[in-house]
Amino acid sequence: MKNVLVVGLGKVGSLVGILLNKRFSVTGFDRQKPVYELPFPVVSGDVTDEAAIRQTLGAFDAVVSCLPYNLNLPIARAAHELGVHYFDLTEDVPTTTAIREMAKTSRSVMAPQCGLAPGLIGIVGADLAKRFTQLRDIELRVGALPRYPNGLLGYSFTWSPAGVINEYLNDCEVIANGVGKMVPALDGIEVINIEGQEFEAFSTSGGLGTMCETFAGQVDTLNYKTIRYPGHAKLMRFLLYELILKNKRELAEQILTEAKPPVQEDVVYVYAVVEGWKDGVLEREEFYRAYHPRQIDGQHWRAISWTTAGSVAAVVELVADGLLPQQGFLKQEEIPFDAFLETRNGQFFRREKAQIEL
Known part of the structure; x- marks a missing residue:
C-alpha cells in the first residue's frame, strides 16, 4: 500500500x-x-x-x-x-x-x-475479553464532550450532527440475559461517576459494530452506551419525539448546529468493563482513558478529531x-x-x- x-x-x-x-x-x-x-x-x-x-x-x-x-x-x-x-x-x-x-x-x-464507537472501543473490549476463560458481561462506554459545558444540554457538536442524530434515533443491538435483541436509543439511562464527576450514559445505535454476532452465546450481557452530562437524554427525547423533529432530521441538525457549535476544549472518555471467570474465579477487568486536545505538527486538534x-x-x-x-x-x-x-x-x-x- x-x-x-x-x-x-x-x-x-x-x-x-x-x-x-x-x-x-x-x-x-x-x-x-x-x-x-x-x-x-x-x-x-x-x-x-x-x-x-x-x-x-x-x-x-x-x-x-x-x-x-x-x-x-x-x-x-x-x-x-x-x-x-x-x-x-x-x-x-x-x-x-x-x-x-x-x-x-x-x-x-x-x-x-x-x-471510536464503533472502532476503538470494540478493539479495547475484545482485548479485555481475551483475558478470561469464561465471559459474563461486556459493557462499553464512550463520550465526546465539551470539557467546560454550559446550557442544559451540556453538549457541543464537535462531531457530525447528522451522525449524532442518526445514532439517537435508530434502535440499538444488545445482548441481554444471553439473548440478542434490539432496544430503543436514548433508553437504559444509568449514572456513571468518573473521577468525582457525575455523568449519564444511555443506549445509542451502532457503537458495538459486529460484536453481538461475535460474542453470541458467550455472554449474558453486551451493550454500548454513550456518555453525556446529566439531563442530556431527556432533552433530546423532548426535541426528537415530543417536537417530532425525528421526522425532520435536516431541521434538527440545523437547530442543534447553530445552538451548540464546536468548542476547542473537549474531552473524549473511553471506558470498558468486562466481567467473567479466570480459571473458575470471578473477576473484573476495566479500561479507562480521558483523551484531551493535543498539538500535532504545531496545530491544535480537538480530542474528538x-x-x-x-x-x-x-x-x-x-x-x-x-x-x-x-x-x-x-x-x-x-x-x-x-x-x-x-x-x-x-x-x-x-x-x-x-x-x-x-
Whole structure:
C-alpha cells in the first residue's frame, strides 16, 4: 500500500490525511476547499458523483472515507469494483450491512466502523475479553464532550450532527440475559461517576459494530452506551419525539448546529468493563482513558478529531503491514490492541501523558 485517497476533508478528514501522509503518498478529494493548508495535493470533485470517484480511485491502493454516514456507499462500491482497500468511520448499521455484503466478493479489505464507537472501543473490549476463560458481561462506554459545558444540554457538536442524530434515533443491538435483541436509543439511562464527576450514559445505535454476532452465546450481557452530562437524554427525547423533529432530521441538525457549535476544549472518555471467570474465579477487568486536545505538527486538534483520525489511521497501517487480513470484511474486534498501539498513530492512545510528535 503506497497511494491513499482521503475523501472528505473536514476536520477529521484533514487530520487523517496529515497523519497518513507521514508514511503514504496521500491525495485528498473534496468538493470544497479545505479549511486548513494541507501538506498533500487535493483533487476537487463532487463526492456524490460515483463516476468521478471511480475514475479518481483507480490510481490508488486504498481509500479512507471521512464523509457523513449517508455518503459512504458510493465510495465503497467504487473501491469494491476496483479492488481498492476501503476504510470509513460510519456508525450507521444499514451502511455497514451493505458494505459487508460487498465484502463477500471483495479482492481487497472492506473496513467500515474504524472510528471510536464503533472502532476503538470494540478493539479495547475484545482485548479485555481475551483475558478470561469464561465471559459474563461486556459493557462499553464512550463520550465526546465539551470539557467546560454550559446550557442544559451540556453538549457541543464537535462531531457530525447528522451522525449524532442518526445514532439517537435508530434502535440499538444488545445482548441481554444471553439473548440478542434490539432496544430503543436514548433508553437504559444509568449514572456513571468518573473521577468525582457525575455523568449519564444511555443506549445509542451502532457503537458495538459486529460484536453481538461475535460474542453470541458467550455472554449474558453486551451493550454500548454513550456518555453525556446529566439531563442530556431527556432533552433530546423532548426535541426528537415530543417536537417530532425525528421526522425532520435536516431541521434538527440545523437547530442543534447553530445552538451548540464546536468548542476547542473537549474531552473524549473511553471506558470498558468486562466481567467473567479466570480459571473458575470471578473477576473484573476495566479500561479507562480521558483523551484531551493535543498539538500535532504545531496545530491544535480537538480530542474528538485526533482520536477518530488516529484510530482509522492505525488500522490502515496494520493492513499495510500485513498484520490484518488483506481482503474481505474486517471486524474491529478482530484487531489486536497490542499491535494497534505499536503503530505510528496507535501510539497516541498509550497511557503516557507526554505528547508524541509524529
